[in-house]
Amino acid sequence: MGKSRQKRGQELTMYGKISGETRKKSQTVFVYAGIVLFLVFALFPIIWILLMSLKTDKDIISSVPKIFFSPTLDNYKTLIFGIKSAGSEISRPDFILYFKNSLIITTGAVLTSLAVGIPAAYALARFKFKLKEDIAFTFLSFRFAPEIAVIIPIFTIYKMLFLYNTYIGMILVYQLITLPLIIWIMRGYFEDIPVEIEQAARVDGYSWLKVFSKIALPLVKPGLASTAILSFIFAWNNFIFGLVLGAKETFPATVGTLGFISYESVLWGQMAAASMITILPEIIIAFFIQKYLVSGLSMGAIRG
């Protein structure tokens, strides 16, 4: 009697467990279905371009899109080595230059913004001074107007200052993209550090500059990494500044990709290959620093 009751109890708890687990399972299924759906939506264009870059021009323009085809690396070869191969009429070996331009301009722009923006963000987060909020707002306002609205005056100014079609000029104008981002996000990270941690370091005998480098900076490192990547991506994807303020010598890859469209034809295959190469740095960076990206977004753990 007693035994059977005990058994029933066990069964009951077992059922309870199962029903709980099933609920969990069904939830997980929904979550994964959602993720898959999103991935299809987000990755489809990329996969399409990837396939396109591996096709010959003939395959690309066939009226029924070909799913099965014999892949070829011709487009990449032409792009990188300038080798003319069967099926591609004109080669655009300039693309390597544009890619290099992108690297120089974007890296330069992000590094400059970090050098200027981190101290600025720290000052805005920690020090009291006149017009503080106005200055902060002015930085943010750089992002308000679309770039196209200011591009003509900037073009005129650049012509006068001989900044047109120079790396320096490009890096400078890219500050409009990267600097406000870095200042505003980093300001938040600095403000999240409890002020008493820095005060403690000052009482421990460190000057404010040392406190900044030994306490504040290490504590915002995860945030710094994610912010730098974010601004790198924004800058890398920019199109209009390069188009208007640069020329052949300083075109970034985004503008360079446009060059595959000409009067006579559109070099779809090479354009697709160029697109694939263009997004490569972003993917690589995001892949290596995704650990920081996650911890950067959940930095509340800093508190006591």
Add this chain to the structure above:
Amino acid sequence: MAFISLVDVTKRYGATTAVDCVSLDCDRGEFLVILGPAGAGKTSILKMIAGIEDITSGEIFIDSTKINHLAPHAIDASMAFETYALYPHMTVFENLSFPLKTIRPKWSSVEIERRANEIAELLGIRNLLDRYPSELSGGQKQRVSLGRCLIKDPKVYLMDEPISHLDAKLRHEMRRQLKRIKDRLSASVIYVTHDYMESLSLADRIAVLNKGKIVQIGTPADLYQRPANTFVASLMGYPKINLVEGSIEQRKNSLVFTSADSTVVFSIPGSVKATVEKQKNNTLFAGIRPNAVVISQVPESSGWNKGRVVLNEVLGYRNIHHVKIGGSVLNVISKGKEIFDKNHEVYVRIKSDRVLFFDKAGNEIAAGGRNDDGY
């Protein structure tokens, strides 16, 4: 001049005044406790001495050097923060040794390690040296923060509620440890707390602070036996002192205190008669400590007040009864065996020679004299 000296120090944050014209001295080697409720301005005083808050007006001297405009690193002080303020990206060992790295001439890493181990040993955190602050419990964090404060040998130690966030048992244990550590320190200590027990047990002198102003400065015994006003009297002791409003009357041939509704009555002892008699027609407050009341089932003689128990807290070695007498409720501490149930009728006698008298404004005018014994 005293070793540490605050002269008319005021601190304002915008329109609010946190510290209001405070003057305070602390001698070399003295353990001074600043006691006050939350928001009294205690932390602001410490931070001004440490140099991390600006001084709105007034002057602060350490060892006869004016420190008003010195940067924190130029002031020879160390501080333990109420929030611990440990460096999250450093291990316990790195946290402890951080202040040592600023000592000039430079210490060798062997010296630093030896000192860090020594202080870790003292505070019982030797086994935690490799951990990060996020891996510590509240009590462990607090000990690390205390260790970081004690590791240097500065002119002044500043401690801001260093053990207030611990649970009761650990707090008592740490209080005892602090008392032991205190004897080893040759420097001055300014210690901030809101716990009167901590202040009584640790302090050489206590400064009571309320709303940014110093209310009273004195030895622990002074403050307990002769509180300057009802605020200090209320702060010292738990349960809180009973304050009964009433007046002095001549009854037959003796002078008595009666509460406003004539329910609490006791005769004035000879020792304070002369002082209290002058206030004959004024409203007074009688400050009756809960342990200055005797409670009984039956009146043992005349002069016992009848009341009713409205609440009892049984604490083992002593009990707290809330006894309603007419319009006033008295907290009464009784011996462990004396337990009276709720709604029980009881009689209480007030040990009048231990009563404190305050005038209408709350300032002390007389103390019954025998206020030194007991809790």
